[in-house]
Amino acid sequence: MSFHGFTLQCGLRNNYFYDAENRIVQVNGTMGQCSRATACYVYDAEGHRVRATVNGQPMSTVQEVETTILEAVREYIGGHSKRLGELGLVYEISISRSSSDSGGYRSEVLVEFSDENGPWDMLEFEVTRRELVVSIDDVGKWLPEAFSSVVSRRQEEAPDSGQTIVH
Numbered sequence: 219m220s221f222h223g224f225t226l227q228c229g230l231r232n233n234y235f236y237d238a239e240n241r242i243v244q245v246n247g248t249m250g251q252c253s254r255a256t257a258c259y260v261y262d263a264e265g266h267r268v269r270a271t272v273n274g275q276p277m278s279t280v281q282e283v284e285t286t287i288l289e290a291v292r293e294y295i296g297g298h299s300k301r302l303g304e305l306g307l308v309y310e311i312s313i314s315r316s317s318s319d320s321g322g323y324r325s326e327v328l329v330e331f332s333d334e335n336g337p338w339d340m341l342e343f344e345v346t347r348r349e350l351v352v353s354i355d356d357v358g359k360w361l362p363e364a365f366s367s368v369v370s371r372r373q374e375e376a377p378d379s380g381q382t383i384v385h
Contacts, residue, residue, distance in 0.1 A: 232256065239265065284313055287327045287343055294361050295329055305372045307331045307338065331368060339368055 235244040239261075247255030252271055260269040270277040291311055295302075302309060308331070315325045329341040341364045 237261075241265065241267075284325050284327065288313060291327055291329060291343070291361060294365065298365065301369065302331070305369065306333050307372060308333075339371065341365070341368065 233246050234242055235249050237243045241259070241261055243259050243261075244250075244252065244255050245257040247253075252258035253274065255271075257270065257272045259267050259271075262268045288311065295309055295311065299309075310330045310332070312328050312330070313325055314328055324344065327343045330337060331339045331341075341361075343360060
């Protein structure tokens with residue numbers, strides 16, 4: 219471990235370098251030279267790992283996964299805004315984040331639907347620190363089905379006002 223420049227060798231295999239907050243910042247190599255390290259990590263002011271490089275390859279962080287999911291959700295839901303309007307719904311997309319003392323991290327991409335009476339329904343896609351390898355395929359499988367479910371429920375609740383709701 220490295221505290222203010224001191225390194226502890228763990229076995230004969232790896233050197234682990236830690237910052238002043240006791241977070242691992244590098245595995246092997248010369249401290250501060252990520253190009254020769256097995257892994258390097260960067261943290262934000264709140265202590266969340268925001269960048270990781272393993273064997274010279276950048277790895278996805280929770281924030282990168284969130285951004286990918288958020289962009290996909292915005293594009294998909296935005297493409298159906300006319301349909302939502304026909305159903306009397308508006309939507310808002312946001313991210314909710316939480317962390318625990320044990321170092322766990324969780325975020326949810328939320329799509330909240332409202333009508334003239336206020337909040338009506340919500341879709342959420344959860345990402346945790348352990349699931350950093352979330353692909354856009356995961357969102358692509360979840361989102362159309364979840365959105366279709368919202369539309370179906372709304373159609374079932376639609377008042378019979380002489381309006382025809384078109385698919």
